[in-house]
Amino acid sequence: MVNWNNLDTLTSYEELKGVATVDLAAVMSGDQGAQRVKKYSVPMACGLDFNYAAKQVDDTVLAALAKLADEAQLAEKFEALYNGEVINTGEKRLVLHHLTRGQLGDAVTADGVDKRSFYVEQQNKIADFAKKVHSGEITNAAGEKFTTVVQIGIGGSDLGPRAMYLALENWAKKNNTFKMEAKFISNVDPDDAAAVLNSVDVAHSIFVLVSKSGTTLETLTNESFVKDALKNAGLDASKHMIAVTSETSPLAKSDDYLAAFFMDDYIGGRFSSTSAVGGAVLSLAFGPDVFAQFLEGAAEEDKLATNKDLLQNPAMLDALIGIYERNVLGMPSTAVLPYSQALSRFPAHLQQLDMESNGKSVNRFGEEINYLTGPVIFGEPGTNGQHSFYQLLHQGTDIVPLQFIGFKNSQIGTDVVIQDSTSQQKLCANVAAQIVAFACGKDDEDKNKSFKGGRPSSIIIGDSLNPQALGALLSHFENKVMYQGFVWNINSFDQEGVQLGKVLAKRVLAHDTDGALKVYSDLLNI
């Protein structure tokens, strides 16, 4: 039986606030620093490691965090989640995205079916469909193969799948599993759809319409946009479109689609990359085997996240260090910094995952809370960011905790030696250097050239970014966010904060406005 208590009611939280803070610059210097880097590391799945030596922690802080994890019953809460309890209290729903990639606990039945079987069935249906598209068994009306897949979706139906596609595009090309180019239409800005449609050969494109409810305004609007374009090209839209939706949505049984694949209410958009939402586009782009490898990586990492020992549970550890930085050390944001161009949109996905899940001011029972919850999340790939916003990270007045990601090897393998090192070595040298520069700093007589250090970071290190490693990375952050939500005692799985804007936008479009809203509408010529 788990107890859902606010963070500020926990004894261990009070104790944590009393623990002496670590002088990061001091402990990361000299031999002590070397020892920390060796010691403060925990293996992840698929050959990844989570190294937190440059975080502002020591054994005492970690012991206090372990007590907090115990008192907050984090492992038990995850167990309740994957065994099918109603964790999404606001919407009264189960939270089942883990089941899309494995069975961590009991069989979970909902809507009269075993949900693991349901998700596997959808994967199999998608795999079958994708293979037929690749083989030419399913073609356009002229009997020609489809060459491009275009996802139409927004939010979780866009950011995750798009980030995953970009992460594996070059890997797939290098490993001869690249099947079709993917494009994405998301924004209701008509220039988004128009530009994407101008850039593809619609006659050889298959469109994936993704909307759980079948009512997302942007997505339905963009569907019409695409249907117009297909019609104008003399094509039958129903031969070019598939749907990913819930079984109860108006799209599910429509004749407008070549096929429909299903998700359900137990998978939030931002957690849906491993469901049919990511599965359709990624299986079409890279083949179903690659998508299966991606799921395997996520499943392996999920298993590690069940470990009750904090120091053996990378997601829980990352979560609790983040809580310490946010609620005890008072740091208001977190930067995600992958040293991999392939992860160019991974920070944007994590921005949604984290900020939409944990940007809440009431607890899971709808009561106001008196402590800070989710931080602002932002980031860009390194080394690019080094030539941009790192100035503030090094010498600004706020301290921003950093989450580095790095790989020993590139994806494509083409490289060049300049001044005795490859580009990949330069990339890795830079991330190693940054961690130490942020932690240790360097004094200078000229205070303008002085670095105080004490700026905490962690790094996830892998061999190379392949489908399994990507799955493990995704799972790590999903579970980190989940654990932080448990600590804050909030519901990480609803998003009521997006509703008011929708309601007011509808009023504007119906010309049912007054006051400031009317004047803004006039200014914008609506």
Place this chain on the structure above:
Amino acid sequence: MVNWNNLDTLTSYEELKGVATVDLAAVMSGDQGAQRVKKYSVPMACGLDFNYAAKQVDDTVLAALAKLADEAQLAEKFEALYNGEVINTGEKRLVLHHLTRGQLGDAVTADGVDKRSFYVEQQNKIADFAKKVHSGEITNAAGEKFTTVVQIGIGGSDLGPRAMYLALENWAKKNNTFKMEAKFISNVDPDDAAAVLNSVDVAHSIFVLVSKSGTTLETLTNESFVKDALKNAGLDASKHMIAVTSETSPLAKSDDYLAAFFMDDYIGGRFSSTSAVGGAVLSLAFGPDVFAQFLEGAAEEDKLATNKDLLQNPAMLDALIGIYERNVLGMPSTAVLPYSQALSRFPAHLQQLDMESNGKSVNRFGEEINYLTGPVIFGEPGTNGQHSFYQLLHQGTDIVPLQFIGFKNSQIGTDVVIQDSTSQQKLCANVAAQIVAFACGKDDEDKNKSFKGGRPSSIIIGDSLNPQALGALLSHFENKVMYQGFVWNINSFDQEGVQLGKVLAKRVLAHDTDGALKVYSDLLNI
């Protein structure tokens, strides 16, 4: 004569802290809200307007901000800057990016030449070169036209030009001024260059190498990468490359380039989009006339930024409201939210512009300061962001000030009517709705569905995003950042915070490491 004083020594700053704070939800409601939206607006250049009705200000706060602007001598400091004083104290340099688009004050002579004439001369050289490329007078060795331009640069040589290219790509296609596709290589990650090279026809590509010093590691490395590719394709690299650099750089007189165009030490990378750094790639992509229109827009907006009346100076006003939010109201970050897919990378450019300029902890004399400086800047286009991180913006525990940008018309003009409105109307309805939702909120018995409001935003509204409007937008933010730096009494034009990482990365590559740095290097297989 201007006095450079720390913010916390100014009487007007103490007074500002004592001014009663505005209840934003209250004043934005009902008829009072409508009146504010009409009143709190100031015209910008090129038909843009800066509307700050939904900021947490009233006449009293604005009067206090005007006193602060006067006491801090903001207009006089800008005057000193454009008249050629050494404003970049750390590097002892003039700050002349405004001269790339107009002459605001006195003639400025440096390095023995009139700098306005120098920048115009470079623009003319670029225009001449671009026209010859477009006409086929300059071709590849086989006498065939170049079809693609690839910029090789990082930081300011990448983010600004890339954001501007994306902002105008569809506009140029629609207006028949599109000449060549542009691509960008920036990261030292070898997968960045390899993927871009795989995506272009190198035989018909012209590469623009951009490095002021001619020593930027990433850029020189990527140059070698490209030269290898050209050589492997049996091509003469010197017939495919041009350089943008300073006259004193090793690249300036090299035979390795078809042509070289010059910038100088008085233009920081993040302020270089209107110099040859942006000029070469944008003139090649869209034609020199489009680049000239972009400069015109920036020049017009620069003139408005010289106005000593705070309420008639959009950049100064935006800057001071930001100071109020950061230093008095205690808000730690700012989101940039353009409702325009074309501005997809504009927030990333502003992230560099702002955070690299004002992420400082010492004043312009190298003395430590005791107040907060630059905030974290992040953002994504709307409506996409609404389905992502807006949850935290609406209901999170921190208040994030918002900077909206919206246009009445799309660029491409293809649109679709669904439920009685176009996509463009839906886009505009959403931004209007968001401003009011953030400001006013809405109470609900269910606290999970309750919105406190009081979340401040401003909006820049324009007719459509064309080259002039883009120039004005860019200038607005450059001058906003400059004015905030003046208020904080910091040097916004150097970036010493990026140095330590570079030094340590070199040590890693030379295997000259110990302690934590050595262990990280080993873990990353360097």
